[in-house]
Amino acid sequence: MLVETSILDRTLAALPRMRVCVVTETWPPEVNGVALTLERCVRALRERGHMVQVVRPEQAGASATDDVLTSALPIPGYPGLRMGMPSGRRLRAMWQTQRPDVVHVITEGPLGWSALQTARALDIPVVADFHTNFHSYGRHYGWGWLTQLIYRYLRRFHNDAQLTLVPTRGMRDQLARDGFRGLDVVARGVDTTLFRPDQRSDALRASWGLRPDQLAVLYVGRIAAEKNLPVVLQAFAAIRSRVPDARLILVGDGPSRPELQQTRPEHVHAGVRRGDDLAAHFASADLFLFPSLTETFGNVTLEAMASGLPVVAYDYAAAAEHIVHGDNGWLAPFDDSAAFVEGAVKLALDGALRQHMRVRAAQTCLPLGWNQVMDDLERALARTARLLYSGMTLHLP
Secondary structure (H helix, E strand, C coil), X not given: CECCXXXXXXXXXXXXXXXXXXXXXXXXXXXXXXXXXXXXXXXXXXXXXXXXXXXXXXXXXXXXXXXXXXXXXXECCEEEEEEECCCHHHHHHHHHHCCCCEEEECCCCHHHHXXXXXXXXXXXXXXXXXXXXXXXXXXXXXXXXXXXXXXXXXXXXXXXXXXXXXXXHXXXXXXXXXXXXCEEECCXXXXXXXXXXXXXXXXXXXXXXXXXXXXXXXXXXXXXXXXXXXXHHHHHXXXXXXXXCCEEEEECCCCCHHHHHHHCCCCEEEECCCHHHXXXXXXXXXXXXXXXXXXXXXXXXXXXXXXXXXXXXXXXXXXXXXXXXXXXXXXXXXXXXXXXXXXXXXXXXXXXXXXXXXXXXXXXXXXXXHHHHHHHHHHHHHHHXXXXXXXXXXXXX
16 A cells, blocks of 8 residues: 555654664764764654663763663774673663663674564564675775675674665665665765855865865775775875875874874874864865775765765765766776776866866755655654554555
8 A cells, every 4th residue: 555645744743752772882972974873863863752762882981871881892903992792681671661662773793683682582673774884894804704604694683673774775775686675775964054165274274284276185084994095095196196285184093093194194194073173174175085895875975075075986885876977076986996096186187177076066965964864764763663554554755
């Protein structure tokens, strides 16, 4: 039975408030796309009147909170990040006392697995998110031989949930081909009130050692092996051979930062930036390089575009969804580093094309706010919680 959009909208407006338990192994002050996106979504669900409880690992230095904190261990190779330990017994007691309408599992680690299995045993509906391509990290950390085993685990994990949310249509189609079931797309948005071209700062550029007419090339993200940073360095070296006074600015932190800072002191190592400071770093650059091959989405792609930056990226994830090649950015075939470098050099040398892309990139992001994203998420949770058209088959657009 198909439900008219107008009927669906009225039903959503009249939805009962949900009791949602979010289980995650990453949360601010950790700086990554999953943590920051999740914090925004939890805040928005609460503002919409839903009762949201967050279960997450303890974090050193985190502020006092009403969240349910579990024991945790450090993640090998990732200082500062922790994974939650299995907490099935505690979750069972908690959910038997106060049963949630739906459990939303964000990460597939030990805490997430125990939450999924406990919810299944109690017949509580589960929505799971596919946020991170953990199986593709192996070649960067010396355990590539585990790739297929990890992928099988992820498939089993997500097929045990009623619904798995993915951020792009391309990822939905790929996972479906690989045997994942119950997939739906809930995209990511971008805060265009924060990330915008007029955050550009001549004073910040001067602190980078740049005059107004010099080229600033930017990377923002984890400084880690899986982000494919050698291609950034390769592309910038090619740019520098043609534009000798260009500067490379690296924003972020991670396990590879100390070595990179020691071996490449000529670059600007800006560390972690947040809020208006981060927005100024985006808008004050002239070209954004994002060569990661392990993204499920890549929030920084939209943040750069909203800031008026031409983006050079591989043709997948957020870039494939939002970049029109040659118009608002530049796409290289997946894992074709030569094409990536060629595109970076072309944009570095063509100021008129960069200016055209600045305008078009910012225009592209204007309708990509978070309200529609939250409508889609709320709908997915309500449907899975059996609060939306109970007993009926609902075909959503």
